[in-house]
Amino acid sequence: MDVDNKSNELRKSKIPYCLATVVKVKGSAPRHAGAKMIVTASESFGTVGGGGVEHQAIDDARKILRRRSPELKKYDLTEQGIQPCGGEVEIFLEPIVPPKRIVVFGAGHVAEKLCPMLAEANFEVTLVDEREDRLAADAFKDVLHKINELPSDFLPKIEFAEDLHVVCITHKHVHDEAIVRYCLKKPSRYLGVISSRSKWKLFSEKYKAEGFTDEQISHVSVPIGLDIGAETPFEIAVAIVAQLIQLHEKPDDFETGRCHFKL
Numbered sequence: 001m002d003v004d005n006k007s008n009e010l011r012k013s014k015i016p017y018c019l020a021t022v023v024k025v026k027g028s029a030p031r032h033a034g035a036k037m038i039v040t041a042s043e044s045f046g047t048v049g050g051g052g053v054e055h056q057a058i059d060d061a062r063k064i065l066r067r068r069s070p071e072l073k074k075y076d077l078t079e080q081g082i083q084p085c086g087g088e089v090e091i092f093l094e095p096i097v098p099p100k101r102i103v104v105f106g107a108g109h110v111a112e113k114l115c116p117m118l119a120e121a122n123f124e125v126t127l128v129d130e131r132e133d134r135l136a137a138d139a140f141k142d143v144l145h146k147i148n149e150l151p152s153d154f155l156p157k158i159e160f161a162e163d164l165h166v167v168c169i170t171h172k173h174v175h176d177e178a179i180v181r182y183c184l185k186k187p188s189r190y191l192g193v194i195s196s197r198s199k200w201k202l203f204s205e206k207y208k209a210e211g212f213t214d215e216q217i218s219h220v221s222v223p224i225g226l227d228i229g230a231e232t233p234f235e236i237a238v239a240i241v242a243q244l245i246q247l248h249e250k251p252d253d254f255e256t257g258r259c260h261f262k263l
Contacts (some may be wrong), residue, residue, distance in 0.1 A: 003036045003046040003254045007096070014098040014163060015040060018061035020091050022048050023072070027087025041065065048091055053077060057091055064093040099124035100248070101163060102190075105151050105179050106170035107131065110194065113237035114141035114167070119143075121241055123165070130153050131171075160186035167224065167240065168193040177203050182217050190247055192224035192240065 010017050022035040037046040037054070040062035048057050053075045060073055070093060077087045100123050104111055107129035118125050119142060126145040129135055135146045147154050151170065155178075158164070166188055168179045176193055180203065183191050195203070198224050207217055225239025226246065247254050 006038050006045045010038070010040070011096070011098055014100070016065060016095065016097040018065045018203075019094045019096055020048055020057050020061050022089055023092045024090040027088060032167040037061075039065070049089065049140045053089060057093070063097045065097075066097045066098055070094045097122055099142070100165060100189075102126070102165040102167060102244075103128060103158060104169065105129075105175065106168070107134035107137065107140065108169060108171050109233040109238075110169050110236050112137060112199070113234045114169070114240055115140055117144050117204070117237055117241045121210050121245060122245070129170075138222065151179050155182045158186075160188060162187050163187055164188045165244065166192070169224070173199060177206070179206065180220060181210075184212055184219070188219075190221065190244065191245070192221035194224045195222050246258075250259055260262055 005155050007017070007019065012204075018039045020037040020039060022262065025033055035046075035048050037044060037048045037057065040059050041062065042124065044054075044058050044061075050261075056075060056235055057073070059077055060071075064071055072090060072092050075089050075091065077089060101122045102118060102155070103126045104115065104118070105128050107127055111127065111129075115127060116124050124145075125143050126147060127140060127143045128147040128149060128151055130148065130150045132148050135148055140146060152175075160183075162197055166178050166179070168183075169190075170176050170179070176195070176199075180191070183206065193200075204217055208214075221243065225236060225241070226242045228235070228239050228242070230236045230239040
């Protein structure tokens with residue numbers, strides 16, 4: 001498998017990686033311009049020259065992947081450098097981070113503020129609402145997937161997996177209750193629902209009576225978003241995006257960020 005095929009495989013699997021490309025060579029160097037290497041958090045594929053330069057490039061690539069900002073790096077290959085070939089090589093390190101899947105149920109005022117932020121945070125958004133006029137709002141013009149269906153009709157069409165994020169911010173309690181019930185039976189990375197204390201108490205009591213365990217119910221992030229004192233639609237959207245960023249960037253802190261109601 002060559003580097004291009006490996007790249008396609010990683011993209012399909014939604015695995016982040018850094019593409020290292022030799023763009024300039026001065027003097028003697030182990031590889032010519034155009035040589036490529038792929039670096040993930042746990043492995044590398046291809047080569048930009050082997051030895052010390054490749055070891056350093058892999059280390060730099062993983063730092064770039066964490067920062068998610070491309071960079072052009074120069075490596076000294078003289079006797080004073082990391083690999084005594086007698087030249088210099090420039091390698092462009094480009095992080096490739098596939099968008100994360102998220103389904104947002106509800107195209108209300110919070111969603112108007114939330115969806116653009118999610119796109120900026122590298123989420124591929126699917127927005128679901130049975131109200132056609134709401135989906136046509138200008139705030140959603142850049143949403144890739146707009147689904148004009150009832151939540152109950154769309155839920156069976158979702159490809160649930162450990163990488164899926166679900167946000168439940170609909171305009172009807174009956175929708176919210178049904179969405180959470182359905183999702184509790186399925187795998188997901190994140191399941192958040194906008195809720196008052198009394199609403200969630202009612203929901204959770206129903207779920208327990210239906211046989212759902214405390215562990216299953218605890219998977220729900222409720223009230224949705226980090227506890228920043230959010231009140232306006234914009235503030236609630238910020239809290240939700242902040243919680244999703246925390247989930248991916250500081251997962252060890254995520255439990256304390258879920259802010260479950262004390263029922």
